[in-house]
Amino acid sequence: MELRQLRYFVTVAEELHFGRAAERLLIGQPAVSQQIRRLERELKVDLFDRTPRLVRLTPAGEAFLPAARTVLAAEDAAHAVAADLAAGRLGTFRLGTITGLGERLDRILDTFERHAPGLRVELAALPVKERLAQLADGRLDAAFVRGAIPGDSAELRQLPLWQDDLVAAVPARHPLAEGAELSLRDLAELPLRLTERRNHPTLVDLVLNACHTSGFEPIPGPTSGNLQDTLAAIGAGTPMWTVVYATNARIMRIPRVAFVPFAPPGLRLPVALVVRQGPGTPGLDLLRAACAPTAAPKTAPAPAIAATTSTMPPTSGDQDS
Numbered sequence: 001m002e003l004r005q006l007r008y009f010v011t012v013a014e015e016l017h018f019g020r021a022a023e024r025l026l027i028g029q030p031a032v033s034q035q036i037r038r039l040e041r042e043l044k045v046d047l048f049d050r051t052p053r054l055v056r057l058t059p060a061g062e063a064f065l066p067a068a069r070t071v072l073a074a075e076d077a078a079h080a081v082a083a084d085l086a087a088g089r090l091g092t093f094r095l096g097t098i099t100g101l102g103e104r105l106d107r108i109l110d111t112f113e114r115h116a117p118g119l120r121v122e123l124a125a126l127p128v129k130e131r132l133a134q135l136a137d138g139r140l141d142a143a144f145v146r147g148a149i150p151g152d153s154a155e156l157r158q159l160p161l162w163q164d165d166l167v168a169a170v171p172a173r174h175p176l177a178e179g180a181e182l183s184l185r186d187l188a189e190l191p192l193r194l195t196e197r198r199n200h201p202t203l204v205d206l207v208l209n210a211c212h213t214s215g216f217e218p219i220p221g222p223t224s225g226n227l228q229d230t231l232a233a234i235g236a237g238t239p240m241w242t243v244v245y246a247t248n249a250r251i252m253r254i255p256r257v258a259f260v261p262f263a264p265p266g267l268r269l270p271v272a273l274v275v276r277q278g279p280g281t282p283g284l285d286l287l288r289a290a291c292a293p294t295a296a297p298k299t300a301p302a303p304a305i306a307a308t309t310s311t312m313p314p315t316s317g318d319q320d321s
Contacts, residue, residue: 147202
C-alpha cells in the first residue's frame, strides 16, 4: 500500500467522480483508476461501485475512508514537523545549569522567549559529571561548568564566558563578620568546611591553593554533601567558614550567617559554556548571544523558541560546579 494510493482513494471518495479527482490531483484519469484498482486488489475488497453514470463508495470503502484520512493527516503532520525543524521553528533546547546564575539565567530565558518563541527550553540541574555525560551522549545541548572539565573531554569544547567571585561565609556573630572585607589569612584560625573534592575538584583546589599561597594550611572541618547543611552548621555559631558564590550570597537570607567579600585580588572561578565538538546550531548561537555582556542579540537567530521551560529539580550538592 502506497501513500499516493490512499491520496487518490480519498480524493475520489470526496469527488465521487474519477475525472474531477484526476483534475484535483493534476494527473491523468487512467493513472487514478489504475492505482485505485491496485489498492483494491491489495485490500481484496471493492472500494467503489462504478457505473457509467455513478461512482459511490461501497460499505468497505466507507469503512476504509476514515483510516485512510488518518494516515494522510499523519503524513501531513510529519511533513510540517520536518519543515519546522529544518527552519529552526520547533524543538527542544536542553541546557545543563549551575547555581548562582541569577539575572543571567533570566536574561537567557528572556532572549529565547523573545527571539525563538517556538523552541522549548529545558533546564537540567545535575552534578557536573552527570551534566557532562549527558552533554556527551546528546541528552543535553549545552551545559554551564565552573572551572576545568574533569576527565577525558576530547568530544567536548569549552567556550569561556565570565568569572564568578567567591565570598566567605562565617557565623554572623563572629568578629570577622563585622568587616567590609577580609583576607584569607584572617581565616587561618577557623576550620574550613568544604564539599568533598570529588564533588567539585576545581573549587576545592582553588581554595586550598589560595590558603597555601597566603601562608597557612587550613584547619579541616567536617565535609558536607550540600551547601545548605554547611551553612546551617555555620549559622549554629560553630566557628567555621566556607566559600559561596557571590551571586548566590546576594539572594540568600540567612540571619545567622554573614557573607563577607575577600580583599583583592579575591577568589574567582571561571565559568564556561560546554558544547559538543562539531558545527553549532541556531539555538546554541542564541544562547551564546544571551550570555554576552550586552543584554540581547541585535538580530534574531533563526530558531523560534517558546520559553516554555521545563526545570529539573536540583540535586544534592556540592558548592556547585
